[in-house]
Amino acid sequence: MVSPVSIEPEHVVWSGPRPRLKRPTLIAAFEGWNDAGDAATTAAVHLAGRWGCVPVAEIDPEPFFDFTAARPTVHLDESKARSIKWPVNEVRVAHLDDPGSDAVVLIGTEPQLRWRTFTHQLISLAGMLAVERIVTLGALLAEVPHSRDVEVYGSTDDEELRAELGLTPSTYEGPTGIVGVLSSACRDAGYRTASFWSAVPSYMPAAPSPKAALALVNRVAALMKAPVPTFDLEQRANTYEREITRIVAEDEETAEYVARLERAWDAGRDDDTDDTSLSDDPDRLVAEVERFLREGG
Numbered sequence: 102m103v104s105p106v107s108i109e110p111e112h113v114v115w116s117g118p119r120p121r122l123k124r125p126t127l128i129a130a131f132e133g134w135n136d137a138g139d140a141a142t143t144a145a146v147h148l149a150g151r152w153g154c155v156p157v158a159e160i161d162p163e164p165f166f167d168f169t170a171a172r173p174t175v176h177l178d179e180s181k182a183r184s185i186k187w188p189v190n191e192v193r194v195a196h197l198d199d200p201g202s203d204a205v206v207l208i209g210t211e212p213q214l215r216w217r218t219f220t221h222q223l224i225s226l227a228g229m230l231a232v233e234r235i236v237t238l239g240a241l242l243a244e245v246p247h248s249r250d251v252e253v254y255g256s257t258d259d260e261e262l263r264a265e266l267g268l269t270p271s272t273y274e275g276p277t278g279i280v281g282v283l284s285s286a287c288r289d290a291g292y293r294t295a296s297f298w299s300a301v302p303s304y305m306p307a308a309p310s311p312k313a314a315l316a317l318v319n320r321v322a323a324l325m326k327a328p329v330p331t332f333d334l335e336q337r338a339n340t341y342e343r344e345i346t347r348i349v350a351e352d353e354e355t356a357e358y359v360a361r362l363e364r365a366w367d368a369g370r371d372d373d374t375d376d377t378s379l380s381d382d383p384d385r386l387v388a389e390v391e392r393f394l395r396e397g398g
Contacts, residue, residue: 110225112161112218119229120157120194124202127227128321130238131190133211134278138301138310140240142208144317149206151329154193158226162188165212165219188212192226197327204325205230211279219279220286227292234262234293236321237280240313243300246362247345251316257295258288266324268295297321304355305345311337 130136130145148154166188173187190209197203205227212219227235245251256271257263263270273281280296287294297320299313315334322329349359 110222110229112164112222113158113226114161115158116156122194122203122205122230123196124233125194125205125230126202126325127205127207127230127232127235128238129207129209129223129235129280129283131209131211131279135211135239135241135280137240137242137306138308138313140299140301140310140313140317141238143309143311143314144238144299144321145206145208147314147318147331147334148204148321148329149193149195149208151331152195152197152204152206152327154195154204154206156191156193158192160190160192160209160219160222162190162212165214166210167213170213171210194230197325202233202325204327205232216279216282217286220283223283224287224290224292227287232292234295235284235287236324237284237294237296238317238321239278239280239296239298240301240310240317241298242303242306244362245300245302246359246366247302247305247312247342247349248359248363249366251299251313253316253320254298254300255295255320257293259293259295262293262295266295271296295324302345304349304358308341308345311341314338 128145128148130141132139132142136142171188173185176184176186178184188210190207190212193206193208195204195206207223255266255268257266257268258270262268284294284296297317299310299316301310301313311334315331315338318329318331318334349355
């Protein structure tokens, strides 16, 4: 167990009293490089909403963003009053009744500057909330068909979590995003860490994927042993699959490409006598994870 950090993180802005939590798990997802199809952040938003998470803190964006690249946006309320919305990294918490731990959910945007300082802020915040383990979420573009189940690749360097969750250590070497940097920094600080990635079809890179988000939600819910209602996300996933099928059918070349992916996928599943999933046997997609990261997402 990691001892709580007593040093106040300089760039964390608390919105009220710090909550007292029961063996919390921190779940983090970031918009940007590690979030193909918006799947990771969609999953985190869904978890926070269904668990009834309430905001407790934000990371001040000023030191960590180049606002000429990640520009703030102007919004008008009902009275036409103007307000500025800045890139945000918000921390929300929930008390979960059934499982043995509470939830801390970080939903944010990958910062552009001072990553080591940024991760130190989060590690300090995790210490102040007495976080016991940290789970990062990501999504990647891969050669997978939209019409088949979404597999989730899970990895950890922690022996206890490997045994508990049936995960593998990551063998990746190459460029990384804030998810990789945060995971490494948290591990070095003594936290038990794991990372879950879902796959989004590479032929639909711009389409938000509620189907990939649903796979991440189910994986985290199983980890937390906390039920999560998913009916609305399932409906969105079904609509997504129907719409992508319709779009693909309109282009003969794309339709044939997807058919080849489906045949390869089905043949691979038929060869798996134990019907193992990616979380147990990551070889089917780990190469795609590595390619995705090396090519800069």
